[in-house]
Structure formats: C-alpha cells, structure tokens
Amino acid sequence: MSTLSYAVSDSATMLRRSLRHMLRYLSLTLFVIGIPVIFLLLFVYVFGGTLGAGLGGPSGGRAAYVNYVVPGILLLTVAGAVQGTAISVAMDMTEGIIARFRTMAISRAAVLTGHVLASMIQTMLSLAVVIAVALLIGFRPTASPVAWIAALGVLMMIAFALIWLSVALGLVAKSVETASNTPMFLMLLPFFGSGFVPTDSLPAGLRQFAEYQPFTLVTETLRGLLLGTPIGNSAYSAIAWCGAIALVGYLWARALFNRDPVR
C-alpha cells in the first residue's frame, strides 16, 4: 500500500474509533442532538407568537416565525455539535493512548481526521433530527431538490469549518472544562445576527456587526435556498468565511498536534 492509502486506512480506523466513542459516551451525543431541538421548540412555542408578529408578514405570527427561525436553529445545531467536538478532542488528549499513537508508524493526521469525520457525521445526524422536528411543527420550505442539496452543502461547509476550529480549541485547552466553555461563543453568534430576528431591528453598531459576521451570511444563504428570500452576495461571502475559518482551524490544529506533547 502507498503512503496515501495508509493515511486513508488509518483515518478510517480512527473514524471507527471516534464513532464508537460517541456511542459509548451517549450522554454527550444526546445532549448535542437534544439542545437545538429544545431551542427550536422554545423559540417557536414560547417566543414565536410575539416575534412572528414583529416580522410583519401577511400570515400568522407563529407559523411565519417557524420558517424564519429554522435556518438560525440549524446554525445553532452546528455550533452545539462542534462544542461536542472540542470536548471529545480535549478528553482524548488527556488519554495515554494518544501518546501510544504518536509512537506508532501511522499517519499523524489520522487522529484529527478521525475526530473531524466523526463530528461531521454527528453534526449531520443532529441536523437531520432538527429538520425532521421542524417539519413536524410547521416548517414549510419552498426549496426545489437542487436548492435542498445546495442548502445541505452550505451546512456541511460551515460544519466542516467550525469543526476544524473546535478541534484546535479542544487541543489548545488545558482541561476538558475549558474545552467545553471556549466554543460557547459560537452558540451565541447566531443570536447576534439574522438567525432569530431581522438585523434591521437591531441598534446601530450591533447591526453593522450582525450584518457582516459569518453566521448572518450563512443564515441568509440558507434562508434564501430553503425559503426563496433574496440571497444577494451572502453566498459568496459565506463561502469565503467558511474557507478561511476551515483553513485557520486546520493549520492551527495541525500545529498544536505536532508540537512536543511534553512541555
């Protein structure tokens, strides 16, 4: 086998390992899937009536708000899932087995690749659950099959970028507790954007921030694809942001993993 096929096979082995961890550490997995569902129900049934009325749409408040809020909730799902990534990476680094991997003739990147691929799968599962619940409680997207695929692509893109960033955050954390706290800001960002209310309802200053931050751009792209609202330049900016975050996260994670493990 060539070096590349070894790298692929080692990554597949590490992916199987990480997936087993998710099954064995079921509480974290269920937490990661459950939290966004709770947020969805909270926003639709508790805040939805009032917030929906504020959207000023022709139809009823809550029904209109379901459609408005789902893209934001989907990003919240991704942000919550990558928090799980940071936690499992940090937990893994406290284990002696990582030292064993480092003394074996295996692809160095495989450990991190395994985490990233497993997190992608977990994030996609969480998104599937959230979308299913959303459809059950009245989410009515107008997307064509092609637009659905594009929306899925956008979600995978932001997930991939944030997962690499979280892998780095998990590696840089000195403890598992820190690793579970540092990615928290990712869960707040959808709120300081167009995820839950239109940005023009925000005060100046916050509004400018909200309009240019990546979560808003991704939210608007998703909303456009799923519900046919105007996308404008959001899609390109979103792609650029995701590419940049993924690259920074990847390079940072790689540098952190390759440094001397004993300092």
Place this chain on the structure above:
Amino acid sequence: MTTTPSQLAISARGLRKAFGDQIVLDGIDLNVPEGTIFSLLGPNGAGKTTMIQILSTLIAADDGEARVAGHDLARDPDAARAAIGVTGQFSAVDNLLTGEENLILMADLHHLGRREGRHRAAALLDRFDLVEATKKTPATYSGGMRRRLDLAMTLVGDPRIIFLDEPTAGLDPRSRHTMWQIIRDLVAGGITIFLTTQYLDEADRLADRIAVLDHGKLVAEGTADELKRRVPGGHIRLQFADTAGLESAARAFGEGSRDDDALTLQVPSDGGVRSLRALLDRLDDESIAVDGLSVHTPDLDDVFFALTGHPNTEKGSVR
C-alpha cells in the same frame, strides 16, 4: 566504541533534554545489544521517563543522537516506530473501547487485515489471561489487567524492541511476578527490552545490564554483579544485649559504626565464611557475648547509595 547497528538495538550518544531551564538529561550515552534486557534505574525525577519518551520518538532530544533498530531518530522516526512498542507508565489503553476492540484497533493501525487482526487479538487475550476483559471496557479492570492489556496492545504489531516505563509500578506482588515472567518470555523470544524502574530488586532480577541514572546523568553502568563489586564490601551486624557488650566489642573491632540506641555494631566484611569465622574467633577470645548476628552482602541499595550519595529508598544503608 564502534559497533554496527545490526548488533545494537538501541544506541545513544550525548543525549540532552531540558524543559525550560531545568536540565532533565545531561549527556546520556548508552548501548543496548539485541535480545537483552536493559534497565534504567533511578529515583523519581531522575529523567527515566524522559529517556523513554525520547527513545520511543514521542519527544525530540535537544542535542545528541540516538539510533533505534538501526534508524536515526531525528532523520527517520517512522522507521524506528515501525520496530518498537511502548508501554508507558500511564496506561495507554482506550478507556471507551473493550479489551478486544482495543487490540483490534492496534491491529488495524498495523494494517494486519480483518482476519489476522481478530486472530491476533484473540490469541493475545488468551495469552495474557484477559479473556474476561474481551467485552468489557477498562473501567472495570484491575491494575494488573489494565497493564496486561496495555502490553498486549504493544505486542500486536510484533515489535522487535519494547520500551517499558515502570512496568510494575503500583502493582500488587502477584501481578508484579506475572509481569516479570511475561518480560522474561518476551526476551526468550528474541525481543529487546528497555525498561525503567525504581525498584532495585526488579533490575537485579530481570536486567542483563543496568544503568543508574541520577539527576540526568548516568552514574554507573554494568551487570548487577559488576555494580555490586564497585561497592566496598558488606558488613556483619552484631546485636548486643547490653551496653557493656557493645562497649567491649567496639574496643575490640574499633572500626565499624556503632548504634548505641539499637545496641548494634556494624563490622566491615566481605561476607565470606573465612572472615566470619575470624570474627567469631575474635569474639570468643575477648569473651564478648553477642545476642544476634546478621551478614549483610552489598545489594543494589548499597550500590545506589555509594554511587549517588543518597539512598534510593528509606532503607538506604548506614555507613
């Protein structure tokens, strides 16, 4: 010394390592021939673990060079990795996987193929008395089982050289003996073992050669017997019933160290029958009553004390 890499499993020249301004290894030279057990002996903090971490490619040395299985660690670490196995001081098992899954994980990373991997995992579980651990995660294991699984994982890839960092630390006596037997069996199979220990008797029982590490420097190297020979003689310890006996014995033997509280006197001796008889004759001649007597031949404790100037354990000999 010129030796070809094929004869030496491990060789190191002038290895240095510092963490910040703390020097942990200060110019280590050593050679380990193939198929032998080499023991690095030293107290906590001597630099033993750092030495294993460097030789097993986990961390890089600041200076010096090392070859493992003939491969230079700085230039070709992956070739060295392919030949070695490491069982660290801290358990290197995956705590969320079962015993069997841990072994199959190793088999997969060695690209053994599904059939061979399962076969080898089953054989190792059987060989290391881990059958009950097959479907259980390590959380439920005893210390000895955990260590055996750790070593079994190291063996999946058929390493030629195995590094064991304090393999019996924290194990009960029975598990220690099991581990010693496993180590002897491995060497009988042609594997080279590099082990660290702070137990003198462990090095004495297992190792072909012993190096004593203290504050980052090797203070002695040789077989257990060679090291013992470097220590000036043993002694005979005389126990007396009263101060009078101790006084007269001290007058007779002069030299030696007396302990007035314990009523004992230590007389230097090589521990041989002849010197013992001479001592007894002398005691007879002087009519000194002795309550008890024990012959103390130099052990590695004495060696350690003599070489480093401080005892390795609380029972460091008094001289």
